[in-house]
Amino acid sequence: xxxxxxxxxxxxxxxxxxxxxxxxxxxxxxxxxxxxxxxxxxxxxxxxxxxxxxxxxxxxxxxxxxxxxxxxxxxxxxxxxxxxxxxxxxxxxxxxxxxxxxxxxxxxxxxxxxxxxxxxxxxxxxxxxxxxxxxxxxxxxxxxxxxxxxxxxxxxxxxxxxxxxxxxxxxxxxxxxxxxxxxxxxxxxxxxxxxxxxxxxxxxxxxxxxxxxxxxxxxxxxxxxxxxxxxxxxxxxxxxxxxxxxxxxxxxxxxxxxxxxxxxxxxxxxxxxxxxxxxxxxxxxxxxxxxxxxxxxxxxxxxxxxxxxxxxxxxxxxxxxxxxxxxxxxxxxxxxxxxxxxxxxxxxxxxxxxxxxxxxxxxxxxxxxxxxxxxxxxxxxxxxxxxxxxxxxxxxxxxxxxxxxxxxxxxxxxxxxxxxxxxxxxxxxxxxxxxxxxxxxxxxxxxxxxxxxxxxxxxxxxxxxxxxxxxxxxxxxxxxxxxxxxxxxxxxxxx
Amino acid sequence: xxxxxxxxxxxxxxxxxxxxxxxxxxxxxxxxxxxxxxxxxxxxxxxxxxxxxxxxxxxxxxxxxxxxxxxxxxxxxxxxxxxxxxxxxxxxxxx
Numbered sequence: 001x002x003x004x005x006x007x008x009x010x011x012x013x014x015x016x017x018x019x020x021x022x023x024x025x026x027x028x029x030x031x032x033x034x035x036x037x038x039x040x041x042x043x044x045x046x047x048x049x050x051x052x053x054x055x056x057x058x059x060x061x062x063x064x065x066x067x068x069x070x071x072x073x074x075x076x077x078x079x080x081x082x083x084x085x086x087x088x089x090x091x092x093x094x095x096x097x098x099x100x101x102x103x104x105x106x107x108x109x110x111x112x113x114x115x116x117x118x119x120x121x122x123x124x125x126x127x128x129x130x131x132x133x134x135x136x137x138x139x140x141x142x143x144x145x146x147x148x149x150x151x152x153x154x155x156x157x158x159x160x161x162x163x164x165x166x167x168x169x170x171x172x173x174x175x176x177x178x179x180x181x182x183x184x185x186x187x188x189x190x191x192x193x194x195x196x197x198x199x200x201x202x203x204x205x206x207x208x209x210x211x212x213x214x215x216x217x218x219x220x221x222x223x224x225x226x227x228x229x230x231x232x233x234x235x236x237x238x239x240x241x242x243x244x245x246x247x248x249x250x251x252x253x254x255x256x257x258x259x260x261x262x263x264x265x266x267x268x269x270x271x272x273x274x275x276x277x278x279x280x281x282x283x284x285x286x287x288x289x290x291x292x293x294x295x296x297x298x299x300x301x302x303x304x305x306x307x308x309x310x311x312x313x314x315x316x317x318x319x320x321x322x323x324x325x326x327x328x329x330x331x332x333x334x335x336x337x338x339x340x341x342x343x344x345x346x347x348x349x350x351x352x353x354x355x356x357x358x359x360x361x362x363x364x365x366x367x368x369x370x371x372x373x374x375x376x377x378x379x380x381x382x383x384x385x386x387x388x389x390x391x392x393x394x395x396x397x398x399x400x401x402x403x404x405x406x407x408x409x410x411x412x413x414x415x416x417x418x419x420x421x422x423x424x425x426x427x428x429x430x431x432x433x434x435x436x437x438x439x440x441x442x443x444x445x446x447x448x449x450x451x452x453x454x455x456x457x458x459x460x461x462x463x464x465x466x467x468x469x470x471x472x473x474x475x476x477x478x479x480x481x482x483x484x485x486x487x488x489x490x491x492x493x494x495x
Numbered sequence: 496x497x498x499x500x501x502x503x504x505x506x507x508x509x510x511x512x513x514x515x516x517x518x519x520x521x522x523x524x525x526x527x528x529x530x531x532x533x534x535x536x537x538x539x540x541x542x543x544x545x546x547x548x549x550x551x552x553x554x555x556x557x558x559x560x561x562x563x564x565x566x567x568x569x570x571x572x573x574x575x576x577x578x579x580x581x582x583x584x585x586x587x588x589x590x
Contacts, residue, residue: 101570199550242555311535331583336576345588350513369510383536385546427532443550
């Protein structure tokens with residue numbers, strides 16, 4: 001078979017089961033593709049020995065019959081996941097040299113299902129960023145370029161390496177994590193599918209924590225079917241994560257009928273932002289028409305507190321981050337600063353954290369420290385948590401009124417140039433998450449699906465938001481949208 | 496709300512991040528911009544709304560009160576920048 005790296009999970013699974021190819025062959029093709037793709041900055045730690053040995057074990061299992069769907073599928077793993085004996089740095093200097101003595105629940109589940117790890121993927125430092133420019137490893141680069149323009153573009157963030165690797169066919173799929181849009185925004189920027197599950201659907205254990213009430217891992221894949229297959233393998237209750245839900249995991253792939261007749265799709269008027277680019281507006285119109293033509297009922301809905309989601313997020317996420325990142329103290333793992341004669345433990349903390357954290361992480365830790373400090377806790381943190389409750393109520397109301405899923409743009413623009421936002425103030429960068437962040441605040445499942453390319457030839461995606469725990473239904477609506485959109489464009493290889 | 500250099504210094508201290516004096520004014524102005532953005536939350540009527548603690552109201556699960564883990568000293572110390580004689584080593588804490 002040719003172009004093994006271009007296979008979807010479903011195609012690879014079926015071909016391996018028929019004996020038309022093997023995990024060893026696909027894995028080897030991916031490792032070769034990765035070797036030639038340094039310019040993308042996607043893979044930051046390579047694990048070819050692990051991959052080869054996992055692939056060989058997978059082939060034995062497939063031959064024996066009854067292997068799980070993910071068996072033999074080569075994946076990239078975001079650097080935020082702890083992988084035993086393999087550097088897991090969250091793209092931060094402060095975790096330099098850290099090799100976990102344990103495996104995250106999600107990677108354990110994937111490996112138990114026979115999946116193959118090709119290596120660790122680039123990301124924004126501690127998942128804080130929307131362009132993969134805060135990484136200690138340097139930028140990940142989008143495989144797409146604007147027509148007739150050689151400028152390097154961002155793959156989005158924070159899961160920028162995952163997005164770049166999947167779009168460039170370096171791996172069949174990748175894990176991502178999403179705190180404010182970190183799976184969906186990069187997926188949209190590179191023309192792939194990215195799913196953030198309902199909060200609690202997948203275990204957070206062994207994933208470096210950013211904002212624990214918002215963080216959720218999910219699949220980044222070449223299509224909706226693959227997202228369904230991979231989500232099934234990632235999901236399930238984990239006693240090691242107290243927020244993980246003890247709910248049965250459906251076979252999400254089985255839900256993909258493509259029949260959405262009678263479903264009600266809400267179009268929230270508050271997502272029609274001032275100054276929205278015409279191509280995003282048109283994309284949203286087109287997506288609405290596709291769902292209507294597929295038999296869904298389209299209704300206008302209102303989510304009145306949408307405007308306050310980003311400011312609430314930029315209180316809650318930094319607050320939780322400042323608390324979670326307190327553990328990086330130069331004592332137990334990672335980097336410790338060289339100390340001067342007479343330095344005590346406070347100097348050790350302060351110097352270690354100043355050297356170990358990049359500017360965006362420092363900024364967020366300090367903002368979080370401020371909003372939690374005596375005298376401001378009520379005014380900022382508690383107020384933000386109240387607004388968060390109202391944002392969730394907005395969604396509760398429309399779902400109670402019979403809306404099955406909500407259609408919105410995934411991002412306010414196509415991918416922008418690396419370095420383009422350097423001089424912008426931090427809030428300009430934060431606006432990238434304007435359509436995705438509400439979903440994290442309300443704990444809902446959301447999926448980005450590629451729909452079309454813009455006049456410059458760059459991919460654009462739409463987001464579907466589902467009811468809590470109803471990823472199966474959400475994936476089916478996404479599947480229908482994917483069928484109607486028929487997005488097949490691929491980036492032209494330049495790397 | 497505008498953040499002054501002194502407040503920026505205090506926050507950096509609380510966060511245990513060393514910030515040089517000459518970097519404080521820029522930091523203060525970044526904080527001011529971010530807090531200015533956050534101030535929008537004051538427009539929202541939150542009277543009678545409980546602060547959200549969890550998106551899914553659920554009781555924390557309980558398990559039997561038994562030892563499930565332990566005896567992993569070597570693994571725990573494996574990644575320490577400075578471990579000696581079975582302990583994490585740090586600069587002098589008590590004078």
